[in-house]
Amino acid sequence: MTILVIAEHDNVELKPVTLNVIQAATEVAKVTGKEIEVLVAGFDCRAVADQAVKANGIGKVLLVDDEAYSSQLAESMSSLIIKIAAKYSHILAPASTSGKNFMPRVAALLDVAQISEIISVESENTFKRPIYAGNAIATVQSGDTKKVMTVRGTAFNPVDSNEHSIVEIVGVETPDVEKNTGSRHVADELVSTDRPELTSARVVISGGRGMANGDNFKLLDGIADKLGAAVGASRAAVDAGFVSNDMQVGQTGKIVAPELYIAVGISGAIQHLAGMKDSKVIVAINKDEDAPIFSVADYGVVIDLFEALPLFEQEL
Amino acid sequence: MKILVAVKRVIDYNVKVRVKADLTDVELANTKMGLNPFCEIAVEEAIRLKEKGVATEVVVVSIGNKASQEQLRTALALGADRGILIETEQVVDSLSVAKLLQAVVLEEKPELVILGKQSIDSDNGQTGQMLAALAGMPQATFASELTIADGQAIVVREVDGGLQTLELNLPAVVTTDLRLNEPRYASLPNIMKAKRKPLDVKTPEALGVDLKCYLKVIKVEPPTERQSGIVVESIGELVTKLKNEAKVIG
Ligand SMILES: Cc1cc2nc3c(=O)[nH]c(=O)nc-3n(C[C@H](O)[C@H](O)[C@H](O)COP(=O)(O)OP(=O)(O)OC[C@H]3O[C@@H](n4cnc5c(N)ncnc54)[C@H](O)[C@@H]3O)c2cc1C
Numbered sequence: 346m347t348i349l350v351i352a353e354h355d356n357v358e359l360k361p362v363t364l365n366v367i368q369a370a371t372e373v374a375k376v377t378g379k380e381i382e383v384l385v386a387g388f389d390c391r392a393v394a395d396q397a398v399k400a401n402g403i404g405k406v407l408l409v410d411d412e413a414y415s416s417q418l419a420e421s422m423s424s425l426i427i428k429i430a431a432k433y434s435h436i437l438a439p440a441s442t443s444g445k446n447f448m449p450r451v452a453a454l455l456d457v458a459q460i461s462e463i464i465s466v467e468s469e470n471t472f473k474r475p476i477y478a479g480n481a482i483a484t485v486q487s488g489d490t491k492k493v494m495t496v497r498g499t500a501f502n503p504v505d506s507n508e509h510s511i512v513e514i515v516g517v518e519t520p521d522v523e524k525n526t527g528s529r530h531v532a533d534e535l536v537s538t539d540r541p542e543l544t545s546a547r548v549v550i551s552g553g554r555g556m557a558n559g560d561n562f563k564l565l566d567g568i569a570d571k572l573g574a575a576v577g578a579s580r581a582a583v584d585a586g587f588v589s590n591d592m593q594v595g596q597t598g599k600i601v602a603p604e605l606y607i608a609v610g611i612s613g614a615i616q617h618l619a620g621m622k623d624s625k626v627i628v629a630i631n632k633d634e635d636a637p638i639f640s641v642a643d644y645g646v647v648i649d650l651f652e653a654l655p656l657f658e659q660e661l
Numbered sequence: 662m663k664i665l666v667a668v669k670r671v672i673d674y675n676v677k678v679r680v681k682a683d684l685t686d687v688e689l690a691n692t693k694m695g696l697n698p699f700c701e702i703a704v705e706e707a708i709r710l711k712e713k714g715v716a717t718e719v720v721v722v723s724i725g726n727k728a729s730q731e732q733l734r735t736a737l738a739l740g741a742d743r744g745i746l747i748e749t750e751q752v753v754d755s756l757s758v759a760k761l762l763q764a765v766v767l768e769e770k771p772e773l774v775i776l777g778k779q780s781i782d783s784d785n786g787q788t789g790q791m792l793a794a795l796a797g798m799p800q801a802t803f804a805s806e807l808t809i810a811d812g813q814a815i816v817v818r819e820v821d822g823g824l825q826t827l828e829l830n831l832p833a834v835v836t837t838d839l840r841l842n843e844p845r846y847a848s849l850p851n852i853m854k855a856k857r858k859p860l861d862v863k864t865p866e867a868l869g870v871d872l873k874c875y876l877k878v879i880k881v882e883p884p885t886e887r888q889s890g891i892v893v894e895s896i897g898e899l900v901t902k903l904k905n906e907a908k909v910i911g
Contacts, residue, residue: 476783
């Protein structure tokens, strides 16, 4: 049996989180001696496979290049994966909105459990995962012959991507995969930014309700520019329409664990902490000294953010 | 159009849960419980569709012990028409929940099933997708906008990169994200009225579903706590510390 990693990509670029998932797969491989294969399913996505072959520790890359997978809809992805599932003991995908969308479908069609957001591999069938917004860590054991799981990227270091260790790309024909006739992709409204991607940035600076409006997020931009940081937000800031949904950090948004996380005008609700408390260094800027964010912060400053942010930018 | 909404009884979202001393589970005795927030959003969306004249009936279903009747009554007070409790004392895996819901779907034949995108206890985020797979229905997860028109559901989804719009044939499964709507509060008269609304109790056996345990929880531990840090006096001091002590900026 073999281990399968589903690559995350947009038909052009392999998303870095795939390398973190390959690390999780490598840990399964270490205890099982199994080989790792990576599936790139998309349309006009050869370039993605060309990037995937460089990942250290994998045996081969499977390329499924077909219009049916252009938007990687859950229906099509799950039909494809169950068709090729027979030889795999472990199927892993990132706990991204894409992996979370199709992996439970895969599991249900295979009549096995799906294990969500693993943060460690304990053995071939035992894994750890956070529950209750990360306020408890469960060790779970699967009795199924196939383990279908999503991986929390920030819990695993990415494997190296090495120009020289190039493995084979195998094209896979899939004529007998069930066609998806139930759902159609209409449009994407993707937010483009020159900043690093939130979940893999070295530094993240996030604003909360204290920012008061969307315009004030510009105060974070100058600092983010200087630090090469990604900009995030609390749910309250997204709900209030200050910024777009893709910036939400937390239990039900994105999970980040940068070297430096700076929370500005964020109170530190459990749901927010769930998304950032594994950051290496946490800074809190808040005018309320009793704000719960200070209990997880390595460095706190009790100050009005409108005074603090211009100073901060200057000092850098 | 009939809408089926699945709801779950969970720990109140304001409560910070504690792990039991014997590391078998979290402490739920004497803990405030409530309707899972994402399920509340699902109920609200169904009721709005009924108010718009799109839906004719809203049926809420829950799987859990007797106490889950409370959450069904809450949903009925918000405006759902009738409730179904599939009663069991067992902890039920997502896949078994999906199988039970599939049995209800076969009986009720809804044109739309709305669920929360995740429950804030197990944080699995699986049930809707699993149900869609078992029922052979198309799905749209993480919905922030839902429109029913010409026998289709048009759904805007919150994805990592921004927003995605899908069109689904009905019947379909939709799971809710935070920004789909802001749930209302139940009024006192509606809470009273809800007590008289029909609530059916069924068993997993009667639905022909065997509650297999697919995933065993062998230990539950507290997370590693962060060391508490320090409060510095000024932004200048902060920057110095970040450079020289934490060494996270150049
Ligand atoms: C089901 C569910 C899921 C959720 N998921 C998430 C999630 O994924 N992510 C998330 O973030 N939240 C989530 N929440 C919401 C969470 O509970 C909080 O409501 C939210 O995080 C609060 O955001 P905030 O800290 O920006 O706002 P508030 O709690 O209002 O805090 C604002 C802070 O700003 C400070 N402030 C105000 N003005 C200034 C100023 N001028 N200078 C300095 N400080 C100032 C205040 O002192 C306060 O501490 C979820 C909630 C639920 C129920």
